[in-house]
Amino acid sequence: MSLLEVQSLSKTFGGVAAVAEVSFELEAGHVHSVIGPNGAGKTTLFNLIAGAVRPSGGKVRLDGADITGLAPHVLAERGIGRSFQTPQIFAAMSVAENVMVGRHLRLDRRLLPSLLGMPAVDRANRAARERAQLLLDQVGLGQEADRPAGGLAYGAMKRLEIARALAGDPRLLLLDEPAAGLNPTETAEITALIQAIAAAGVTVVLVEHDMRLVMAVSDHIIVLDSGRKLADGTAAAIRADPAVIAAYLGQAQ
Template sequence: MAETPPLDPAPAGEALLSMNEVTLRFGGVTALDAVDFHIDRGEILGLIGPNGAGKTTAFNVMTGIYQPTQGTVTFDGEVTSGMKRYRIAKRGIARTFQNIRLFKAMTAFENVMVGADAQHSTGPIAALLGLPRYRREEAAGREIAHELLDFVGVRGRADELAGNLSYGDQRRLEIARAMATRPKLLCLDEPAAGFNPSEKQALMELIRSIRDRGLTVLLIEHDMRLVMGAVDRLVVLEFGRKIADGTPAGVQNDPAVIAAYLGVDEDEVEEEVDDAS
């Protein structure tokens, strides 16, 4: 079976998505406060922060679940804030969720076909009439679904109901379904939740392989070992504000980041660092 071709590599350092001074308020609560960062084409960006920092909220703004109170989101050169969710997805953003959202009464193969069908240009009438263009798209979708199931490691369970798969296989299946939409940006929200150490190592390798196929990856993850081993750059949020943006090594040693995770004042961290040096 022919392998699904990778996406064309994009120029390094060119922004694919930008959050431009995005603020989101729910009544009197500010969930995001003038958040400003970008995701370069072809990179793996980690979005981290303590619980309640605004990470998933930022995901939801990018994908159109929430509309920003102020600021804009730009994706692939086009302002997408204000667009319907399905239009944003069509433009090339796919995501997974903290809580797995598979069609559990459908097989693993059928779940991935749902993702592939999302990019079809033909509609229900063409399907009912069995028009040639629909048959070509359906055949291509089946080939993509089989190849992606193999890619994420669940090809042998393609005909099993998604609800009967192990937790780890369901996580990988959700990634395959998102990839079947042929996105430019794949957003992974806590993909390692519930994984054991060997599964996390395999996931780290899978994320790198996804990037090697030409996708840009945005990763939210609490496991710092996985994050540090997988990402090219980190953005850190705390209480809805960006407090750091840089390489994993640089962010790891940032006093503001250490203070956010340890729950101490930043000045105390800087004093400890000065005393140790």
């Protein structure tokens, strides 16, 4: 059974079909990419899978269980993590605290008041801080842990987003344009980071315009165009697909 199954998923905004009857399956342990021109529906597809937007139609199944329309925090508990195309950073909080927020999204808030002031909470916070440090080391921000996050360079914010998503211990990690706005050195670092995350057993779905990155890391590529799925297959099959070349790769490469 595939980890995630998307079946005839649709979302219309007013009259616009942002995602139109899209179906695909994601195999666990693989790196998948979603490519397509601006406005193709890539971010909306992520929003539908992560619960930020409710579908107009269709189904999403995780490990065979219907998760269509569940709230984002429920889906985070089920193991779906994401980063945002525009970094969603709390500028006044420290870099480490931004990562700890990603962990706390998974704690049961109903229990927090009764736990406050108890040694168990101190221990949990210490453990969260130590875990944040490990994740920051992994994304190359270990030295920045105590700095205000608002002072980070853009490329560092993109990596902080990934560390925060990892703090929720996702099985499925959705990364929306992690290399956008990065220079070639930073893009190479992100490429290596994605490969390390996948090697650790996390199933990754990437939205990305950098075709070198996409072709370097992807086991499977889904091509969207005007909300519809144009093709999906291995990187080699997509690269050779005449419809994909005509619609997208021809201009992008």
